[in-house]
Amino acid sequence: MRISGRAARIEPFYVMEVGKAAAELARVAAGSERPVIALNIGEPDSTAPPLVQEAALRAVRDGASQYTSALGLEALRERIAQWYSERFGIQVPARRIVVTAGASAALQLACMALFEAGDQVLMPDPCYPCNRHFVSAVDAQPVLLPTTAEGRFQLDAQMVEEHWNAATRGVLLASPSNPTGTSIDPAQLARIHALVREKGGVTLLDEIYLGLSHDAAFGQSGLALDDQVISVNSFSKYFCMTGWRLGWLVVPEVLVPVIERLAQNFYICPNVIAQHAALACFEPESIAEYERRRAGFKARRDWFIPQLQKLGFRVPVMPDGAFYAWADASEWFAPMGVADSWDFVFALLERAHVAVTPGRDFGRAGTERFVRFSTANSLENLERAVARLEALR
8 A cells, every 4th residue: 555655754652652652561569569650651640621621511411512613612702712811911802712632633724725736834953843744745845944042942033034935834833832931032033024024934843732731921822913923722631631632723714614613524623521521621720729739830840850961861941831851860870871862761761661752743953862751650659750760879
């Protein structure tokens, strides 16, 4: 059977290979004195809060499961718009908001609407691998630009200008970023967006971790710049609804009918039960719970990263959002008898029953030295993981 060139260009999602090995070891070690501690998973350890679960059950009981508009429930679009006003102090009209089948569908729709064969899209290295694969899937070319700790592992306007050419169509950024947990300085983002607009391109901004910002200086939406920024967001991370597969896209008004047409053909509509449930995310009781959880993630970060530093993992930039630590593990390679972070991850899993993510997925700019720790686990398990790492020294 002939496989399309498009499919052949998509690299494996290597973190899944680690996940499979960790799951098999977890099965074998279940009930033992050393169960596997999963610090490889980019998923909150809490699920949707009670009001959200109750709203889902009510929707099922009431038979509220028929197709909605491809743009999503109007009530949900209104609540998202209200959240931007209350949380960030910006006015985002509901008519510019498109509810999607997760942030993944939002990125796919945006890439289908904006990019075509031969286009180039500038992105930071490291970055979340699926973002570049969405670009490749529409036969455009992701151009990964090596970043540094000094630049918070983000692009700046000078880099964008230096690498812009006749084929460049825009930039795809993430703030806060997976895997680094770092955000773009708002002033730098403004300069990038102004440059992109001047060149007739598009600024596509992945903001799925924005709700989990820990620093007011960075916890701002790029939508505050103007109505031409395109933002991707999700109910998965801050709102703890990963498996519900619900996200949204904010686009210029002229793009709404284009996105709607694509969504009608590719998805018909987002998950209807999830949409009804998500309305309860914005109730005061739910927001209070989300804020309590956000504070918990910050507390874990503040304890865990100094412990990593003491153990010889260098975290060159303190993450200001999300729940990740992007750590240089190269000091561990020789003592562990490994050559790079890929081998290190499997050695660590075997010897300490601690699962982390290798840098291979996230780019090529020195990523063979790095691993990504996720603090989306309990403080007790983070403490156990540190103790196991100390025992290996």
